[in-house]
Amino acid sequence: EKVTVAGSGGAVDVDVDGVIAAANMTFTVTGDQNVTLTGASDSFTGSTITQSGTGTLGLDLTTVATSDFSTATLGGGLKLSGTSAADAVIGVKSGTTVTIAADQDKDITFDANDSSNDSTLTILANNDVNGADASIVTTDFDTVKITGAATRVTTIEKLDMSANDAALTVESTNDIKVDLTTSSGDLVVSGQKVTLTGAVDADG
Secondary structure (H helix, E strand, O other), X not given: OEEEEEEOOOOEEEEOOOOOOOOOOEEEEEEOOOEEEXXXXXXXXXXXXXXXXXXXXXXXXXXXXXXXXXXXXXOOEEEEOOOEOOOEEEEEOOOOEEEEOOOXXXXXXXXXXXXXXXXXXXXEEOOOEOOOOOEEEEEOOOEEEEEEOOOOOEEEOOEEOHHHOOEEEEEEXXXXXXXXXXXXXXXXXXXXXXXXXXXXXXXO
């Protein structure tokens, strides 16, 4: 089954949550305008997402679960506007910007699923990743930048970029704090106030 979304005349937000069964589904985006596909992670499981237009393609997940978008070019980014009921591993292509737009209380792992040595990831931590079982983890990324919210304190329980000794930058124009351990390669912190409460293991 195929769904083609044309972005023409203005930006388009297409909500597929609960409407389209995604098994063997192909989403193709065309046109010269930006397109956002909105739905639960399950709405896209098993599907192929292709950007063939000149606008950007973004995904907005209304619920978060293990899923693989590591082959999708998401110039419009990946937005987590929902939460996860369990720990989740999300495949994300190098160069993607992920926005945490809802508080998370589980482990969220972002996996580049590649073998290159220059994979990058930007995370806009606009909301907390906080709780007894909560952390941001990356795999197969070599450079990670985490930016805190501009208008509120951001709390992250744990940061773990140790799987690839990723170089990590944590920055914020407002306060950002990490309650437990921070593990990475080279570590840079900058901003108004960055608090690393727990142990720091920087192996770069």
